[in-house]
Structure formats: structure tokens, C-alpha cells
Amino acid sequence: MRGVLKEEKDYSTDHIKLYCKRTEMQLWVIGDVDGFVVTQINIFPLRKVLVAMFAGGKDGKVDWIEVMEELKELAKAKDCEAVRIYGRRGWVRKFKPKRDMAFFDTEVEQ
Numbered sequence: 001m002r003g004v005l006k007e008e009k010d011y012s013t014d015h016i017k018l019y020c021k022r023t024e025m026q027l028w029v030i031g032d033v034d035g036f037v038v039t040q041i042n043i044f045p046l047r048k049v050l051v052a053m054f055a056g057g058k059d060g061k062v063d064w065i066e067v068m069e070e071l072k073e074l075a076k077a078k079d080c081e082a083v084r085i086y087g088r089r090g091w092v093r094k095f096k097p098k099r100d101m102a103f104f105d106t107e108v109e110q
């Protein structure tokens with residue numbers, strides 16, 4: 001997980017562990033620790049969304065299309081209307097979503 005978080009500015013590994021312990025986030029291990037996904041359910045005024053906050057895995061060991069199908073099933077079971085992925089552009093190429101939205105930060109000088 002540390003490799004995935006090396007450029008992360010909002011969460012540390014310790015934060016994710018704490019939120020998982022408090023069930024505010026969920027850690028899903030793929031295979032025999034071949035990969036992982038950290039999810040969070042966000043409740044917006046108009047709908048609930050299962051958000052894949054962080055994901056990573058060993059090259060070639062994870063079938064991400066299958067993982068997405070499992071996330072959709074989880075979202076359905078939790079009454080969510082969508083699965084959202086925060087990540088690099090490679091995820092857009094992988095899943096070819098109907099709607100491609102960019103999320104980015106612009107740092108504010110203090």
C-alpha cells in the first residue's frame with residue numbers, strides 16, 4: 001500500500017488503518033495478497049456512491065475487470081447507485097466509463 005500512497009497528500013497508511021478499524025473505510029484484499037482496494041461509501045444529497053479510494057496490485061496478478069464487477073455487486077448490496085474510482089488516467093483507459101471526470105487539486109499558498 002505504501003507504493004500507492006507515495007504521492008498521496010491527504011491520507012497516510014496510519015489514517016487508512018484507523019478509518020478501516022472504525023469501519024469508515026473498507027480494505028479488500030485480492031487473491032493471496034496479490035492486490036488490494038480501499039473503499040469508502042460517500043453519501044451525497046442525491047445518491048450514495050461506493051468510492052474506490054486506493055487500489056494496487058502485483059503486475060499481471062489482478063483481473064481489475066473482475067474486481068470492478070465485484071465492486072458493483074458490493075455497491076448494489078449497500079444501496080449505492082455508482083462506483084467511483086479515484087486514480088490515475090490508466091483506470092479510464094481500462095474501464096472506458098460513460099463519463100470521464102477529472103479530479104485534481106491546485107495547492108493554495110498559505
